[in-house]
Amino acid sequence: MPVLPYHMLEKETVLHFFLHDTPGGSRPSAVRVVQAKGTTHNTSLTPLGTVWVVDYPLTEGPHPKSTVVGNSRGMYVSAGREELMLVAYLDFGFTSGEFNGSSISVLSRNPVTQIEREFAVVGGRGKFRMARGFANLKCIFFNASNGDSIVKYEVVVRHY
Incomplete structure (x- = not known):
């Protein structure tokens, strides 16, 4: 088996952040x-076929004024x-620290009524x-009156 240069060896990284x-x-x-x-007459916030575009801040802690990491x-x-x-x-783009300028993409089901759920990392x-890899999600805050939520992410990712 050929020896790969260090930058070509697979690494495993575990990330923790909060989505607001x-x-x-x-x-x-x-x-x-x-x-x-x-x-259009459906009173649900999420009738079948509805599409939302999102731009969520990611922080290092759960408080909304915590340091933004992406x-x-x-x-x-x-x-x-x-x-x-x-x-x-979703594309998680990092804007500070060791992974500044890098991103992780997920494509997965999101059963939002479950407090804990999992996403697949696809690139x-x-x-x-x-x-x-995968991302474990846990809703740590939800305001039913306005829909605000804070979700804790633990992402295990393998990459080169």
Whole structure:
């Protein structure tokens, strides 16, 4: 078996950060951009076929004023008729520290009514080139009146 240069050896990195979702107010982090025809009279916030575009801040701690380490940009599509089920494509871009300029991409179901859930890491760029792995999510705060939430992420990623 050939010996690979150090930069070509697979590494495993564990990341911890917090995602802040604020769907309302003057600077929302999630905006509905599409709602399927025939669902406009549906009073649910997530009728089947609805699409949101998101730009969430990522912080090193749970407090909203904690140090920002990056952002999560992407989209959610409501894909459940009988249950609240979103499909998420998100790109976690890091803007500080060792992984500044790198990102991790996830594509997965997001059963948002579950406090704990898991996303699949499907790729990355920069220091996370050829990434694969998983992200464990845990909702640590939810405000039912305005939809604000804080989600703790622990991401295990293998990359080159």
